[in-house]
Amino acid sequence: MRVELQDLSAGLHQTQPILQHLSLKIQQGEQIALIGPSGAGKTTLLHVLGLALAPQSGCIRHDDRDYWALRSVTRHQARSRVMIAPQTPPLPPRQRVVTAVHAGRLAFMGFWASLRAWIAPGNLQDIQDVLAEFDLTDKLFERVDRLSGGERQRVGLARLAWSLADLWLVDEPLAALDPVRARQAMQVMTRMAKEREITLVASFHQVDLALEFFPRVIGLRDGSVFFDAAPQDIRHEDIVALFENEQG
């Protein structure tokens, strides 16, 4: 999916938008890492890209269509093509892993298919295969609240992988993972996105991993683009300046 932002401002408060006059072009199948200090607007940008937050001014186009100018039903249909994976995996505590992953395809299931999946999810082997990619083979019928933080985050990623969206918006997918698992998850995620020609935008605090795996890195600071370049063109000083504390 292609996305284009034009002079866009957005945020939860009318008076002080978090994103300010942002313009951005994202091509089909592109993989972009967002880095920047806390509060820079990474999560807000992901929500705007995923049609989960309306712009206050400016506009956003997905494949040349401005969905906020269209009816809410049309907009909601478009949401089936995007998948936001929040930083804390949004999984109901008592749900089982298999159901949680299965829910990644809800938008493509009709009433009866959803009802069937709700009572007893199908596609067990396929879901098992997705879980295996994230090292969760034996957790298929485990309850979500009995998993560790890292496992839960990987279930969130498995749900993302199971979805049929062609725009992935991933918020700090590695926050709860150890270094080995983080690298592994990164490899699986970028490989899958490449195979399926999915547009991937992900935010990170691990700058080194972001620079290593992503061909385009956007530094976000105070709701504006600080730099937008290929990793080989980003100097160490740029990174330091991006995270530099304003007070000193």
Add this chain to the structure above:
Amino acid sequence: MNTARSDFRAPQYDPALRGRVIALSILVLAVWKMSQLTEFDWIGLIHAFSDPAPRAFLLSFFPPAHSIVFLKLAILETWRTVAIATCGLFIAGLVGFPVAIVLTRVLSLSAIGKTIEASSWISRGMRGVLRSSMIFLRSVPELIWALLLVRVVGLGPTAGVLAIAITYSGMLGKVYAEIFESVDQAPILSLLNQGGSRLQSFAFGLLPQCSDELISYTVYRWECAVRSSVILGFVGAGGLGQQMDLSMKMFAGNEVCTLLLMFVILVSFADWMSKTLRKVWA
């Protein structure tokens, strides 16, 4: 602990004593004045035992009626009471559950990505209408509904079932909606944001978070419905209450006594049942 005597002298009496005496006097005074207002007559209770008619009625309680025919009737009516409560509650659930889903703001599709003030006035208006009709349904007690319905559908359990259904659908609708609103919104929003429908997000994101609470509350309401369907019988809505009313009017003390015992057994059974079920799910 320090065994040396304190330099400070303890007060002569407990400083809290005065407040307690005043509170107690106020309570006694209030109850006395209120019992005057209600014309409550202690002496009348003693007179009842010396007067022949009331005494005969009270004495006729023992032994309780225990003929096979009457026992069969009593058990049938008790069972009918449970049936009234259960059917009534089931219908109430059929109404209250969908209403609660509609009332839940988190599940609003048109509100995604916008502030609360910006959500459409149509959906807000519709929720307002639904909410006030729920208030109307539960603000009229089931006893009043039963009185009205007995005149509409005639004497018998149908009136009882409908009365329970009407009042309890208001209660269930309100409380279910409150339970739905109290859960973590992130799982629901996440499903909505990926294009899930309102019902899908409800089933996969909301319900798994609060199913235990829902069941526990519903079972508790069932217990209440059993108790109140006994009362409904007195206005002719069938079940144990209606039988008790009949026996009372015929001054058949022994029958009243048996029915009272059935009532006690029924309520403690409902009590036990609801406690056990809630322990299983909670």
